[in-house]
Amino acid sequence: MLSEPIYDEMHDEAGLVRQHYGKYERWLQATDPSRIAQKRVEADRVFNRAGITFSVYGESDGKERLIPFDLIPRIIPGKEWKQLEKGLKQRVLALNLFLHDIYHRQKILRDGVVPDEYIIGNAQYRPEMRDVDVPGGVYAHIAGIDIVRAGDEYYVLEDNLRVPSGVSYMLENRRLMMRLFPELFSSNRIAPVEHYPDLLLSSLRAVHPVGVVDPTVVVLTPGAYNSAYFEHAFLAHNMGVDLVEGKDLFVENETVFKRTIHGPKRVDVIYRRVDDDFLDPLVFRSDSMLGVPGLMSAYRAGRVTLANAIGTGVADDKSIYPFVPDIIRYYLSEEPILNNVPTYQCRKPEDLAYTLEHLPELVVKETHGAGGYGMLVGPTSTQAEIEAFRSRLKANPNAYIAQPTLALSACPTFVENGVAPRHIDLRPFVLSSGKSSTMVPGGLTRVALKEGSLVVNSSQGGGTKDTWVVEGAC
Amino acid sequence: MLSRTADHLYWMSRYTERAENIARFLDVNLRMSLMPVELGEGQTDPVVTHGWQATLAITGLEDAFQSAGHELRPERVLEYMVFDRNNPSSIYSCLRAARENAHAVRGTITADMWETTNATWLKFRDYPREQLQGTAVAELFDWVKFRSHLTRGVAAGTLLRDEAWHFMRIGTFIERADSTARFLDVNYQILEDGVATPSVEAEYYQWSALLMSVSALEMYRKVFSDKVSPSRAADLLVFNQRMPRSLASCMREVYQNLCKIKNNRSQDAQRRAGGMSAALEFGRIEDVMEEGMHEYLTGFINSLADLGLCINNDYLSLN
Numbered sequence: 001m002l003s004e005p006i007y008d009e010m011h012d013e014a015g016l017v018r019q020h021y022g023k024y025e026r027w028l029q030a031t032d033p034s035r036i037a038q039k040r041v042e043a044d045r046v047f048n049r050a051g052i053t054f055s056v057y058g059e060s061d062g063k064e065r066l067i068p069f070d071l072i073p074r075i076i077p078g079k080e081w082k083q084l085e086k087g088l089k090q091r092v093l094a095l096n097l098f099l100h101d102i103y104h105r106q107k108i109l110r111d112g113v114v115p116d117e118y119i120i121g122n123a124q125y126r127p128e129m130r131d132v133d134v135p136g137g138v139y140a141h142i143a144g145i146d147i148v149r150a151g152d153e154y155y156v157l158e159d160n161l162r163v164p165s166g167v168s169y170m171l172e173n174r175r176l177m178m179r180l181f182p183e184l185f186s187s188n189r190i191a192p193v194e195h196y197p198d199l200l201l202s203s204l205r206a207v208h209p210v211g212v213v214d215p216t217v218v219v220l221t222p223g224a225y226n227s228a229y230f231e232h233a234f235l236a237h238n239m240g241v242d243l244v245e246g247k248d249l250f251v252e253n254e255t256v257f258k259r260t261i262h263g264p265k266r267v268d269v270i271y272r273r274v275d276d277d278f279l280d281p282l283v284f285r286s287d288s289m290l291g292v293p294g295l296m297s298a299y300r301a302g303r304v305t306l307a308n309a310i311g312t313g314v315a316d317d318k319s320i321y322p323f324v325p326d327i328i329r330y331y332l333s334e335e336p337i338l339n340n341v342p343t344y345q346c347r348k349p350e351d352l353a354y355t356l357e358h359l360p361e362l363v364v365k366e367t368h369g370a371g372g373y374g375m376l377v378g379p380t381s382t383q384a385e386i387e388a389f390r391s392r393l394k395a396n397p398n399a400y401i402a403q404p405t406l407a408l409s410a411c412p413t414f415v416e417n418g419v420a421p422r423h424i425d426l427r428p429f430v431l432s433s434g435k436s437s438t439m440v441p442g443g444l445t446r447v448a449l450k451e452g453s454l455v456v457n458s459s460q461g462g463g464t465k466d467t468w469v470v471e472g473a474c
Numbered sequence: 475m476l477s478r479t480a481d482h483l484y485w486m487s488r489y490t491e492r493a494e495n496i497a498r499f500l501d502v503n504l505r506m507s508l509m510p511v512e513l514g515e516g517q518t519d520p521v522v523t524h525g526w527q528a529t530l531a532i533t534g535l536e537d538a539f540q541s542a543g544h545e546l547r548p549e550r551v552l553e554y555m556v557f558d559r560n561n562p563s564s565i566y567s568c569l570r571a572a573r574e575n576a577h578a579v580r581g582t583i584t585a586d587m588w589e590t591t592n593a594t595w596l597k598f599r600d601y602p603r604e605q606l607q608g609t610a611v612a613e614l615f616d617w618v619k620f621r622s623h624l625t626r627g628v629a630a631g632t633l634l635r636d637e638a639w640h641f642m643r644i645g646t647f648i649e650r651a652d653s654t655a656r657f658l659d660v661n662y663q664i665l666e667d668g669v670a671t672p673s674v675e676a677e678y679y680q681w682s683a684l685l686m687s688v689s690a691l692e693m694y695r696k697v698f699s700d701k702v703s704p705s706r707a708a709d710l711l712v713f714n715q716r717m718p719r720s721l722a723s724c725m726r727e728v729y730q731n732l733c734k735i736k737n738n739r740s741q742d743a744q745r746r747a748g749g750m751s752a753a754l755e756f757g758r759i760e761d762v763m764e765e766g767m768h769e770y771l772t773g774f775i776n777s778l779a780d781l782g783l784c785i786n787n788d789y790l791s792l793n
Binding site for chain 2: 245260263
């Protein structure tokens with residue numbers, strides 16, 4: 001995969017524009033660069049004024065930063081998207097069945113498909129969830145699955161089943177593109193994404209606790225200083241529900257209430273953007289000021305639904321990732337539609353040996369890591385960085401997996417001197433509510449703005465693009 | 475609506491209104507200091523000095539200003555009241571607080587509303603303060619006033635008339651009533667304390683500057699068609715129901731908005747606001763003059779503070 005040439009999303013090997021980029025490319029050629037430059041300034045101004053920002057942990061000035069937005073869209077042909085969508089829904093369905101199983105009868109462990117110790121010894125496994133029945137059997141109501149393209153194939157890089165973020169950027173990017181370049185939308189058949197908040201609200205309402213007729217939904221945020229606060233407010237606003245903090249809620253008689261100006265009002269479904277550890281100081285971290293004391297008791301009693309459920313982290317852990325194709329086969333008796341990246345599990349002696357030998361060409365990740373922190377990208381690291389990582393890996397091999405460095409596809413992107421290809425990934429969002437799952441076409445495309453960089457995370461200098469699924473192309 | 479949300483909305487509006495009123499206070503002082511007065515060498519005009527002092531007194535900042543080691547000179551007071559981020563009542567702090575409260579409820583207010591408040595703050599934060607002299611000062615005050623008009627206008631034009639709207643209105647008018655009362659009080663004290671025995675012209679300039687700073691000079695002329703006098707100006711600013719910055723119209727707004735958000739704890743808040751509004755509807759300036767303007771306004775400011783506490787207990791506090 002490393003040896004393959006980098007797939008350019010816009011141009012084929014001969015340098016010709018791919019069919020689905022045809023119209024856009026002609027438009028780009030015909031458009032005065034000074035107009036585009038002016039639109040880039042406008043884009044920054046709009047984002048700044050709207051406060052579409054995030055804060056970076058560990059940066060002391062506490063200033064909010066803009067995520068750089070690139071004006072060249074990432075375009076996916078409709079036919080490719082159909083296949084992706086099928087594969088994503090299949091994957092999330094299987095992961096939900098897996099979560100239900102490991103918190104109930106644990107058949108998959110007894111059948112030896114996933115080894116016991118990967119689950120029971122996993123810090124993300126929540127014994128508190130054993131035998132708790134959740135509405136519709138749904139654990140990951142909102143799943144963000146990271147997809148990359150290498151060569152002719154799409155690969156799943158990572159499953160995010162806890163509190164995946166980024167969907168607000170997907171929506172704001174679209175809104176901004178329509179504002180800046182309305183003509184593009186009348187000449188291309190771009191699948192709409194703007195109804196995402198409606199779909200989200202419907203799927204949250206569908207998983208209400210038993211016996212509730214008109215469920216009250218809220219979004220729970222850690223507060224205005226959280227890095228994803230913009231998104232929490234955005235989603236609450238666009239669903240027309242309250243954005244609450246832990247201190248706005250309380251539990252009485254195993255029922256959750258919000259404090260309103262007319263006194264307590266019952267809450268039925270909580271779309272929580274607070275991590276498991278901080279949700280209930282009586283059960284999890286007792287020093288948490290972000291949670292709601294007693295929430296877990298109401299949850300276990302089936303009096304409130306949490307989305308996502310507690311304990312989903314065990315299924316998106318990187319140590320479980322290599323088993324997902326088998327998990328799909330086990331529960332659905334189907335072949336996985338989407339590829340996994342071949343993965344070396346450093347807890348296995350032979351995989352560890354291979355990894356240590358090939359560090360300069362591998363990507364090594366912490367099984368619990370996220371956000372592009374704590375990982376090694378062999379080909380772009382110095383000898384010293386590799387050696388430092390080697391000792392960390394040797395000290396605790398169980399905590400790591402390794403994968404070949406994928407030649408991520410690249411998309412033309414505005415850089416300092418004109419337009420140049422930059423590596424991209426894609427995070428589509430799958431909404432599950434029991435019997436059905438839904439998606440909007442596309443997702444959030446992230447782009448590594450540094451030349452040659454494969455790390456697209458916004459905390460590491462990544463940017464975003466609007467993502468078009470173009471109907472009728474190809 | 476969440477109590478916390480109501481609290482943020484209420485304070486968001488109060489701070490927006492406060493920033494505007496501080497700009498108005500400072501603006502009137504600036505105008506007064508431009509007045510022609512005959513002074514000996516090295517003398518300062520007692521009315522003007524008193525005005526700057528009063529600006530600090532209005533916001534309760536006299537001691538803080540002095541203990542920070544500042545000298546009572548117009549540039550220093552301006553700098554302190556406009557840009558000082560350690561001064562909780564500076565325009566800087568008010569716009570920041572308005573923005574932070576808006577940020578906490580950006581899911582509740584409209585995108586237009588949030589963007590207006592955010593843009594005001596970003597622009598003010600980056601204002602090149604070394605330029606704060608001469609005509610730029612007056613322009614800055616005009617800008618602050620216009621941003622406040624704009625914020626209210628955007629709210630009026632885009633918000634659902636629900637509880638959020640009523641809390642914002644209550645915040646706006648409590649703050650405005652408080653500000654008008656303090657404003658009037660300070661200007662009357664200049665008369666009553668006999669800081670200076672102003673000439674007829676000086677009195678005219680003082681009161682027309684005051685009226686102008688609350689956008690009331692044209693209204694005064696329409697209502698009275700006569701020369702500016704302190705007692706008529708007070709009548710306009712206290713009792714005139716049609717004057718949008720008068721105590722009477724502010725308290726009517728507060729009362730009417732409170733009635734829209736009744737809950738089972740809030741009878742006391744409604745009763746107090748209704749009482750204050752009725753007293754202003756049926757009061758007469760002659761009675762106030764007899765009681766003494768300062769006593770009357772002090773009583774009003776205290777009742778208003780009690781009403782604020784009452785609203786806080788009935789709606790906003792989380793317990």
